[in-house]
Amino acid sequence: MKTIGKIAPLLLALSTVSPLVLADEFSDVYRSYQQAWESGNNIEARGFAEKAYSLGEAKFGKDSVDYANLGLNLAKALRSDNSGDFAVNRQRATEIATLSLASYEARFGEEATDLIDPLMVLGDVTQDSKTARKAYQRALNIAKDSGKGDLLAYTRMNAFKRLARTEYYTSAVYGYIRDAHEYFAQHRPANSAVRLEATYLLAGAHMGNAKYRKAEPLYLEVIEQYKVLDYTHPYALGAHSRLVELYERMGKSELSTEHCIAIGSMKPWDDNQEQTPLFRKNPEFPMELVRRGKSGWAEISFTVDEMGMVRDPKVLDSEGGKGFEKASMEALSAWRYAPKFEDGKPVKAESSVRLDFRVER
Known part of the structure; x- marks a missing residue:
């Protein structure tokens, strides 16, 4: 699948580090961070991100963009690691992301497209919804001014993901995912990862507004494309699960059955755990x-x-x-x-x- 060239993953941001640096302890630690992050081992990723951040200060200098990138990696790792104190981790992540953003601003100015990544990281890691909204609004304004459709659509999609679960969710925020999906549907192949993500998120937005007939074909599209790709993805599992709920709410239990069976084939049954229903009707209190x-x-x-x-x-x-x-x-x-x-x-x-x-x- 194609990815958006402009939004490069932060974990690759140090690919231009000199050969001398790549041969030392920092290189080993950073490589271990990459491996842990890519494999989803959040606890190890955080540990290596902490060490890389510490070593990076001496290697690159506290005001360098390379060091700022290490800070953004650490901020994301702190957010993803649920093994410690959640509130403390999020606060520290916010502080580090803010420092990294300041380094970017000092290097590139306050309107450069280079600021979009650190602004989105700040918006994602902070617990404060107001701070998240402010960060994403800046990122959106920069993306709009850039005239780059890919960049704007990607930023809109991420803004929706963050703000849809806050008190700032409005019709305008819904519009972010609607517009992002429209763009990716026109400019990306049907099996593109970013297009499928936008499709899944738009379906969820419709589902949340009880617009089941609009959500249904979008969830089915996600399922169909991952069948073609021939591997299980969390969005495919999620689409099956949401369709069970959708059909039950529409009174079409017969259509939900195939999705119950599909989930059963994808997700192992554990006899030692209480099973979680895909759809549940709450009991009426006598x-x-x-x-x-x-x-x-x-x-x-x-x-x-x-x-x-x-x-x-x-x-x-x-x-x-x-x-x-x-x-x-x-x-x-x-x-x-x-x-x-x-x-x-x-x-x-x-x-x-x-x-x-x-x-x-």
């Missing part, structure tokens, strides 16, 4: 028990059949009254799961779940 201020729970065993449907639910235990048992059984009958696979075929499997009913006092 009004009589609400009026009495009564809380309770019900534990139900059931069979997930070859089509991912719930069969033979039975009450294992409960507390609070029969009303909770009945509400749990009724809700559970509408749930959908990915079936268990054995020897390449879907089979029945046993599972259980506990549903809790609580009255807030």
